[in-house]
Amino acid sequence: MRSWVGPLRAAAALGPCSESGGFRTRFDFGSRDASSWFPGHMAKGLRQMRASLRRADCLVEVHDARISLDAEFCAVPYCQVLPVPKPLERHRPPARHSDCLPAPCFLQHALSPCRTALQRVLEQLRQQGCSHVVFTDCQRDSNVKKIVPLVAKLVSSSPRYHRAESIEYNIMVIGVPNVGKSSLINSLRRLHLKKGRATAVGGEPGVTKAVLTRIQVCETPLMYLVDTPGVLPPKLADVETGMKLALCGAIRDHLVGEDIMADYLLYVLNQQQQFGYMERYGLPEASDNIRHVLKYVAVTLGKTQKVKVLTGTGNVNIMMLNYSAAAYEFLRAFRAGRLGRLTLD
Numbered sequence: 001m002r003s004w005v006g007p008l009r010a011a012a013a014l015g016p017c018s019e020s021g022g023f024r025t026r027f028d029f030g031s032r033d034a035s036s037w038f039p040g041h042m043a044k045g046l047r048q049m050r051a052s053l054r055r056a057d058c059l060v061e062v063h064d065a066r067i068s069l070d071a072e073f074c075a076v077p078y079c080q081v082l083p084v085p086k087p088l089e090r091h092r093p094p095a096r097h098s099d100c101l102p103a104p105c106f107l108q109h110a111l112s113p114c115r116t117a118l119q120r121v122l123e124q125l126r127q128q129g130c131s132h133v134v135f136t137d138c139q140r141d142s143n144v145k146k147i148v149p150l151v152a153k154l155v156s157s158s159p160r161y162h163r164a165e166s167i168e169y170n171i172m173v174i175g176v177p178n179v180g181k182s183s184l185i186n187s188l189r190r191l192h193l194k195k196g197r198a199t200a201v202g203g204e205p206g207v208t209k210a211v212l213t214r215i216q217v218c219e220t221p222l223m224y225l226v227d228t229p230g231v232l233p234p235k236l237a238d239v240e241t242g243m244k245l246a247l248c249g250a251i252r253d254h255l256v257g258e259d260i261m262a263d264y265l266l267y268v269l270n271q272q273q274q275f276g277y278m279e280r281y282g283l284p285e286a287s288d289n290i291r292h293v294l295k296y297v298a299v300t301l302g303k304t305q306k307v308k309v310l311t312g313t314g315n316v317n318i319m320m321l322n323y324s325a326a327a328y329e330f331l332r333a334f335r336a337g338r339l340g341r342l343t344l345d
Contacts (some may be wrong), residue, residue: 023270023288027263045229052226055170057155057163060147060225062175062184063116064248066343069169093115121343138183141191147184148192148218166224170214177230178249185225188217209243244344249335253328262327263290274340280333290324298326 030096110273118135125133132150136143155169163170189195193216214224236242243264246256253261266288267279275286280297297306303325309316333339 023286027240027267029243035273037084042229042231046231049172049174049231052172055163056172056226058161058171060066060149060151060171060173060184062173062179062181064176064179064250065121066248067244071123136184138180138187140258141187144184144187144191147188148223150223151223152221168200170225171223171225172228173225174228175230176232176250177247181230182227185215185217185227188225189215192218203292246332247334247344253331258324258327259290262294262330265331265339266290268342268344269339272342274342276338276340277330277333280338294323294326294330297323297330298322301326301329303329 001278084328121135132154134143134150136147138144151171152169160166173184175181185191214226217223217225232245232250236245242251243256243261245251246253246261247265269275270286270288277283277293278286280299282291283296287293298321303322304319305322305325306317307320309318314334
């Protein structure tokens with residue numbers, strides 16, 4: 001990613017600093033937009049999702065608790081790609097079944113931010129009129145049991161029109177790539193049916209590439225969930241939104257560049273005074289120099305590479321620090337929660 005080399009070198013020119021006053025107050029993304037990731041399966045998935053809405057009783061939105069909903073909605077305008085629920089005036093009948101689908105929101109991640117941050121998010125959502133919000137952790141099945149009763153209550157209290165006589169509930173799960181939609185479905189099956197996973201999960205976006213067949217997650221009430229591929233628009237709203245999504249794995253690392261992502265992560269950690277990376281990688285003080293930090297990461301984790309050097313007497317192989325591998329491990333540590341619990345706001 002040569003377009004990122006200039007900003008990265010500018011950041012690397014800064015020396016280490018221990019006082020927050022010496023940290024960058026803004027991040028320089030350069031003059032170019034971040035690369036978006038919209039392969040063919042996303043367009044195909046969107047078409048299938050639109051076609052399946054008529055058979056859905058409820059839309060479940062899954063979000064990453066580390067990213068503000070404003071950033072995700074900015075990245076994925078569901079109102080443009082899907083006819084999602086809109087407030088209806090009581091005297092005006094809905095024109096389409098999909099206009100009145102209830103849509104609870106589930107913010108999930110095993111490493112969600114601290115309780116204070118969660119309360120702040122909940123308050124913001126209530127002010128925006130979103131009252132059906134549940135924080136979940138599908139690795140430990142935390143709060144997942146609240147989902148089926150909430151969905152059943154919302155569906156039973158909403159008009160179902162042509163599906164009024166059906167005794168089964170069809171739920172469509174939507175969200176950005178790699179947010180945990182498949183994990184949520186597997187967690188519900190594990191809790192309510194005592195069965196193993198029914199849909200593949202992975203640590204990178206793009207594991208689910210098409211709208212799948214219905215997957216039963218509960219007997220009483222009889223409930224089926226439909227897994228869907230993660231959706232991103234062809235062009236992201238701004239560079240920083242794309243960077244936040246990339247840090248949480250919604251965009252493939254190589255499309256943005258692991259070096260610039262690691263630099264932005266360091267910027268966020270310093271801005272929020274999350275200095276856990278110092279102890280983890282043995283830094284004597286906090287630093288705003290990504291190359292300086294990655295040097296300690298590489299030394300601590302033994303990330304080296306053999307480089308061939310041409311000399312007057314022939315080729316010589318020498319061992320050098322592998323900064324690319326160090327950047328990758330730095331990102332992995334954040335995603336695993338080993339650098340602290342924080343939101344990317």
